């Protein structure tokens with residue numbers, strides 16, 4: 001078996017377990033975008049659009065693209081946190097799997113593959129609902145999916161690396177409270193970062209969700225002006241996210257190995 | 263002698279400064295049932311984990327199937343069946359899915375796995391629970407499933423860390439039968455257990471570990487012959503007499519153990535010992551004579567007190 005085959009064996013196991021819980025998760029992947037797009041897009045959007053036309057696109061379009069990246073972050077950060085802690089500590093199924101030909105690296109990669117399959121589904125649903133809401137045309141909506149998946153991968157990988165070094169779930173909720181939620185709010189999802197005071201604007205350039213949001217907008221709204229995207233070249237966004245994903249997978253595998261094999 | 267299937271020389275495991283396994287040597291031959299006995303914390307599980315390749319060796323040398331666990335772990339694990347001390351079933355999967363997934367991890371074909379699942383579920387007496395989730399199973403059922411899972415890949419070496427803890431007598435005997443069968447088919451077994459009758463029944467050879475070291479090694483019969491005289495006489499006295507017992511029994515020259523509620527005398531001739539007791543004017547309330555067992559060896563070697 002090659003390393004990739006072994007990771008797929010892990011994916012197969014995940015898929016078998018998923019057959020029993022899929023209904024709940026599918027329902028929430030429909031409900032979330034509907035809630036967000038009606039509240040932020042329709043509700044807030046009417047107010048924003050009537051007071052300014054600085055964005056160059058309707059606020060609903062602006063926020064839908066941002067939310068694709070932000071949803072990817074939230075979904076994938078969750079995927080890298082609780083199921084990983086469960087495998088190590090609560091249900092301990094990782095400990096059993098590594099007594100077979102599978103290694104901790106195979107598990108991390110398998111989890112990443114499984115995470116991106118699920119995320120692709122979640123984001124495709126989000127894209128289609130954005131079309132129904134009139135936020136995006138079908139083409140741009142679907143174009144937004146791959147960059148958002150890349151954003152998710154970067155988060156899943158780095159949160160996995162974080163989780164495998166943590167003793168318990170307390171640090172996981174800390175991560176969400178002081179990491180994920182602030183990123184959600186201040187990375188250009190709901191307003192362009194040019195609205196932030198200068199120091200915060202500079203800080204935003206270093207945060208990952210900013211690059212995800214930018215990449216999604218640059219890919220799906222190619223004509224977008226300086227009002228909604230920064231002049232940063234697109235390859236910088238891509239390199240940032242790819243590097244973050246690669247580092248997360250590399251370190252996550254090594255640290256999981258150390259954790260499972262004391 | 264053929265090359266041993268598992269060989270350890272100076273095998274050592276340290277956790278920071280704490281020495282869990284202290285330079286132990288052993289050879290396990292192909293087709294053998296080999297036991298590790300020892301009190302809690304003796305280092306049995308730590309040793310099992312090194313053999314299973316899921317715990318790096320701190321010092322010394324270990325080979326499994328002639329391979330190096332550090333560099334060739336995956337090759338070793340392909341032919342291994344592992345029953346860990348702590349169950350780690352996938353609680354989100356059903357009984358048969360737990361077996362199926364492990365078959366896939368072992369790169370088996372779907373059809374082969376399905377056929378094997380039927381057999382293993384029958385052995386584990388879980389056929390009627392095949393499609394039920396694992397979570398609500400009783401502790402003993404989970405244990406049986408963990409054991410069945412370890413056999414999915416038809417392993418050459420089966421490592422069982424306290425396999426029968428939590429099993430009822432029927433399930434224990436079923437497991438023993440299965441393990442005999444596996445052995446007859448050529449598999450090698452490594453077993454840790456706290457049940458001395460189990461060790462006596464199953465193990466061709468065993469080692470007794472204490473505080474990370476091997477303190478005795480041999481077949482159950484050899485160990486009994488070497489460490490425990492043939493018979494054991496257990497004497498019970500009224501509590502108020504127990505205090506003076508040590509000095510009143512000193513003529514037995516140390517072949518005694520004085521416990522809180524009784525005295526144990528090791529002897530080659532129980533009848534003679536009883537005569538002598540009467541001659542010394544010692545009249546216990548109750549006398550029990552039995553053959554000495556592996557349990558006596560174990561207690562003698564590792565002490566009766568819980569030292570922690």
Ligand SMILES: Nc1ncnc2c1ncn2[C@@H]1O[C@H](COP(=O)(O)OP(=O)(O)OP(=O)(O)O)[C@@H](O)[C@H]1O
Pocket residue numbers: 262277280281282300301302303304305306307308309347
């Ligand atoms: N990951 C670890 N970190 C630190 N110490 C450990 C670790 N694993 C085991 N130990 C210590 O090593 C010693 C041996 O433990 P081990 O689990 O090998 O004992 P055991 O013989 O299997 O005992 P039991 O009969 O209770 O299962 C114990 O003192 C234990 O606390």
Ligand SMILES: [Mg+2]
Pocket residue numbers: 306307308347423
């Ligand atoms: Mg143990």
